[in-house]
Amino acid sequence: SDQSRVDQVPSIFAHIMREEQIYTREPCDDDSAADAFDFVVVGAGAAGCVLANRLSEGGNWTVLLLEAGGSETYSMSVPYFMGRLQQTEFNWNYRTVPSDTVGAGLAGKINYCPKGKIVGGTTVLNAMCVIRGHRKDFDRWEAIGNTGWGYEGVLPYFRKMEDMQIPHLKNSKYHGRGGPIKIDYFPYQSELSKLVIQAGKEMGYEELDYNGEKMTGFGRVQTTSFNGTRWSASRGYLHPIRHRKNFFLRKRSLVYKILINDGTKTAFGVKYRRDGKSFTVFARREVIVSAGPIAAPQLLMLSGVGPKEHLQKLKIPVIHDLPGVGRNLLNHGAYLGLIFTTDKPLSRTPPQVYGDAANYVDYFTAHRGPLSSVGIETVSFHELKGTEFYSPGYPRFESQYVSSTLIVNRETAGGFRIPPRLYDTYFKPLENKNSFQVYVFDLRPKSVGKLTLADNNIDTPPIIDTNVFGEEEDVKVTIAGIREMIKMMDTPSFKKVGGKLYDTPLPGCETYAFGSDDYWKCAIHKLSVIFYHESGTCKMAPISDKMSVVSPELKVHGIRNLRVIDTSIMPFMVSGHLSVTGYMIGEKGSDLVKKDHVL
Numbered sequence: 001s002d003q004s005r006v007d008q009v010p011s012i013f014a015h016i017m018r019e020e021q022i023y024t025r026e027p028c029d030d031d032s033a034a035d036a037f038d039f040v041v042v043g044a045g046a047a048g049c050v051l052a053n054r055l056s057e058g059g060n061w062t063v064l065l066l067e068a069g070g071s072e073t074y075s076m077s078v079p080y081f082m083g084r085l086q087q088t089e090f091n092w093n094y095r096t097v098p099s100d101t102v103g104a105g106l107a108g109k110i111n112y113c114p115k116g117k118i119v120g121g122t123t124v125l126n127a128m129c130v131i132r133g134h135r136k137d138f139d140r141w142e143a144i145g146n147t148g149w150g151y152e153g154v155l156p157y158f159r160k161m162e163d164m165q166i167p168h169l170k171n172s173k174y175h176g177r178g179g180p181i182k183i184d185y186f187p188y189q190s191e192l193s194k195l196v197i198q199a200g201k202e203m204g205y206e207e208l209d210y211n212g213e214k215m216t217g218f219g220r221v222q223t224t225s226f227n228g229t230r231w232s233a234s235r236g237y238l239h240p241i242r243h244r245k246n247f248f249l250r251k252r253s254l255v256y257k258i259l260i261n262d263g264t265k266t267a268f269g270v271k272y273r274r275d276g277k278s279f280t281v282f283a284r285r286e287v288i289v290s291a292g293p294i295a296a297p298q299l300l301m302l303s304g305v306g307p308k309e310h311l312q313k314l315k316i317p318v319i320h321d322l323p324g325v326g327r328n329l330l331n332h333g334a335y336l337g338l339i340f341t342t343d344k345p346l347s348r349t350p351p352q353v354y355g356d357a358a359n360y361v362d363y364f365t366a367h368r369g370p371l372s373s374v375g376i377e378t379v380s381f382h383e384l385k386g387t388e389f390y391s392p393g394y395p396r397f398e399s400q401y402v403s404s405t406l407i408v409n410r411e412t413a414g415g416f417r418i419p420p421r422l423y424d425t426y427f428k429p430l431e432n433k434n435s436f437q438v439y440v441f442d443l444r445p446k447s448v449g450k451l452t453l454a455d456n457n458i459d460t461p462p463i464i465d466t467n468v469f470g471e472e473e474d475v476k477v478t479i480a481g482i483r484e485m486i487k488m489m490d491t492p493s494f495k496k497v498g499g500k501l502y503d504t505p506l507p508g509c510e511t512y513a514f515g516s517d518d519y520w521k522c523a524i525h526k527l528s529v530i531f532y533h534e535s536g537t538c539k540m541a542p543i544s545d546k547m548s549v550v551s552p553e554l555k556v557h558g559i560r561n562l563r564v565i566d567t568s569i570m571p572f573m574v575s576g577h578l579s580v581t582g583y584m585i586g587e588k589g590s591d592l593v594k595k596d597h598v599l
């Protein structure tokens with residue numbers, strides 16, 4: 001009743017006060033005048049936070065971590081508020097170039113490309129799903145000459161970062177305990193999630209730990225969360241080191257140039273801007289760029305390391321010609337229009353979640369209820385048997401089951417740049433129906449995009465041309481995956497709840513027979529989004545590979561004392577999501593750096 005909710009106000013207030021205290025453990029903003037450190041790390045995201053922690057342990061070296069964004073707060077840790085964070089200053093707010101292959105039906109044919117601008121980086125903005133990828137993905141990294149980056153080489157680092165909280169996985173040889181990042185299920189699990197796992201079994205799939213021995217099957221999603229709150233890179237790696245005397249964090253500090261001696265081609269510091277003033281800091285040992293897949297290549301190019309002709313055109317003095325910088329832009333792409341309706345509600349829509357005061361009481365007293373989940377609680381991985389894409393034991397396709405249809409009001413539609421007319425014709429009829437959405441995507445797409453500079457100014461966002469769905473094969477895989485999902489409605493579990501494919505033709509694709517290859521192709525190009533897994537723009541490969549930017553030791557080719565250590569070094573896409581890949585790269589990268597600086 002209303003009165004009982006009012007009675008809960010004191011405990012809500014006490015709970016929020018207590019939780020806010022956690023964020024006072026974020027390291028303080030260093031405002032000393034110190035201007036020389038052993039290591040200068042650029043960017044406090046997934047990988048950068050790992051480096052700051054590991055390089056300062058033992059107390060031998062001084063480490064400065066420079067982050068363009070400000071502090072993380074408790075409200076950012078509420079899982080269901082994830083989408084809202086994208087509409088704040090804590091997002092870099094990048095956009096892609098207009099595209100006919102991905103999101104051609106979105107406003108201006110443009111996709112949003114969110115990235116965290118905050119201590120913790122994109123781990124503060126993301127959906128927290130923990131999906132590492134398949135062992136063969138990493139073996140492929142190693143096969144092109146990246147010695148030590150095969151599955152056996154990276155597994156210890158995936159384990160090292162983890163503090164597994166899920167009881168039956170605590171003793172698995174694939175998982176770690178006691179590491180900085182807590183892994184748990186969201187406390188809330190919708191009826192939809194339970195039904196999907198059951199339906200998967202009826203289709204012959206296993207319910208499994210997809211980060212373990214095998215990947216093909218269904219599973220409740222493992223997340224970088226704990227007790228219903230986001231467990232960011234900063235909470236895991238920076239909070240515990242706030243008292244270290246040799247670690248310094250400077251916030252709101254935008255690095256705009258890496259200082260490189262033109263004669264010796266040696267990096268020796270960076271220039272950054274903070275509160276309107278410019279500063280220079282020097283690195284006695286190394287500069288490490290961990291600014292993420294968009295900003296890392298941007299910063300290299302602005303500092304004179306990149307494709308020569310491109311830099312010359314922008315009047316940037318060339319220090320080292322590296323044609324691969326920005327040129328291997330990898331991503332996943334998802335179709336947004338795969339929707340199913342049911343006779344009874346299996347999950348709640350955003351207006352239902354936000355509109356019910358009980359949900360706030362549940363969350364802000366005990367971190368329970370729908371606000372303790374981002375709305376995705378189940379994932380599945382498919383080999384696409386019977387198609388040309390089948391590879392036994394190596395899934396090619398992922399589905400994420402989204403509570404309700406996320407896009408059921410103009411606000412959520414706006415979050416994906418869905419124009420009002422498309423919303424009104426395709427999504428609005430679902431407003432009062434029971435429905436849910438499945439994000440489907442090709443785990444290893446062939447399309448590769450590129451990132452270039454628009455000018456020589458750090459404040460101008462780079463040009464992001466993702467080319468997602470640019471290759472026919474990626475569209476075909478997605479169509480095969482959509483068909484696999486439609487089969488799910490034939491299971492007894494979904495028959496019982498009247499599960500049906502939402503078959504309103506997508507505006508602009510009505511000329512094709514609904515469900516034909518041509519129809520799905522049209523729909524995928526129109527109503528698709530990039531899946532925010534940008535990576536690969538500073539490709540790791542031996543120097544013989546013309547597109548390579550860093551060596552297997554993550555050193556920038558041709559420049560001394562400069563490394564890139566973040567998701568931009570990925571040579572190929574992994575069959576997973578990238579925050580844990582970022583942590584693994586940070587952990588392995590830290591060991592590679594330490595090896596070169598024996599005391």
Ligand SMILES: Cc1cc2nc3c(=O)[nH]c(=O)nc-3n(C[C@H](O)[C@H](O)[C@H](O)COP(=O)(O)OP(=O)(O)OC[C@H]3O[C@@H](n4cnc5c(N)ncnc54)[C@H](O)[C@@H]3O)c2cc1C
Nearest residue numbers: 043045047068121122127128129255292295567577578579
């Ligand atoms: C909406 C969304 C949902 C996602 N969902 C998931 C998910 O469910 N699971 C998953 O595993 N992954 C997910 N991801 C992806 C994942 O979070 C990122 O791939 C990962 O965080 C990348 O790590 P990184 O270390 O390479 O870069 P980031 O974490 O992006 O860190 C880069 C840091 O560098 C800072 N920086 C950049 N430029 C400068 C500069 N010039 N000066 C100073 N600092 C700078 C940035 O502010 C940022 O803090 C999602 C991403 C988005 C956007």
